[in-house]
Amino acid sequence: MIGIVDYGMGNLLSVYHALEMVGADVKMCRQPEALSDVERIVLPGVGAFRDCMTNLRQRGFAAALEESVLHQGKPIFGICLGMQIMARRSFEGGEHGGLGWFNADVVRLQPNKSSLRVPHVGWNEVTYCQDSPFFAGLPPAPDFYFVHSYYMTCDDESDIDATCDYGGTVTAAVRKNQLFATQFHPEKSQDYGLQVLENFLKWHP
């Protein structure tokens, strides 16, 4: 059973249907207690960092996620803002603390070419670590769908699982122990995205 963390923000239906499509038994977790009987967790996210963190804390998810993921070792997949929230802090609209699971900051995209626009919207080529279990079965440099204005910069290069180029190198995926997260939207990236989600179901960190 996979639990999607529903903390009242954003479009969770697409993630739900995409996971069902690749054969997962999916459950929406609207209360933190619901995380106790799932084996894997997906943390989606749309919206602003601060609101997301406030919601996670107020609804008790921040503590429940810490227990399930950090202590019980359940694999988690963060998507977009769900990835950024795993950083120690973000500079979106001021400075705000995150879950702190990665030694990383979330900063605004500043492409070094004026023709490149922010937000970064659309399909971009991803370069991934050859040994990454998440990109198994995909061709080299697959395209994934991105929509974001901020991105994660990691202190530890070994946490970076994939990157893309957008007027500079942008972190596209991070992986550490039982944590995995993508800046792109697998649920919106057609068959390549579904493959990444399927790989998560098979992942045994």
Place this chain on the structure above:
Amino acid sequence: MLKRRLIPKLQMRASRFGSSTRMVLVTTVQFDEVMEIGDPVSQAKIYEAQAADELIFLDLDASVENRGTVVDIVRQAAEQIFMPFTVGGGVRSVAHFRKLLSNGADKVSVNTAAIENPDLINEASAVFGAQCVVLSVDYRQGANGPYHVWIKGGRIKTDLDPVAWAIDGERRGAGEILLTSIDRDGTRQGLDLELTRRVADSVSIPVITSGGCGLASHFVDGFLVGKADAVSAGTYFCFKDENPMQTRSQIKNAGIPIRLHT
């Protein structure tokens, strides 16, 4: 490298079948001459199979009575296709945004309501993020004269200049601009490259241009001459034996970075 985008546009209108109403797919010429051609969700699935980059669903009637029908389409699309899509037509409030986004839309476009109440852009952007807010700008050019923004489905002329309005929209928090030339809509005579380029040069958010595609070369021109980030087309994909895959290859051949999905 970020790819340019090819975006089929699915225009919809409510049609009565016996006692019930459902959304049908239509094409238009200059926002008129509406022709029913199919079902929006099944057509969306075809476009997904042909690896379109995104989709735009527009409710042309945009009436309050249709609101629920549009939400049904959004839900069905979210269940069946795994690609980004925008929904627009008659969106008047932050509550409408929420309804569409929570039912599976990735972005919502606003047009008339944003002109009547520009703060809607600011509010929606603050609540959902700029990436969810698409400012749709329908415009006409008088005979070699200045351009004007038109609202209410192309029925009412405003005093606004499309370039100035796009700049204001960006400043208020729109995440993308969707341009549609009413004069060229459904004519297959080519995009308005001049206006597209002026807007693309004036804002730093992505610009989607539409209205007039009839040949693959029109898409190429939209990217190279118009400097658009994305080109959207309705009639082009509906009435010709063309699909996003073939068109994409021709765009690729012109040296433009575009997703080739094999």
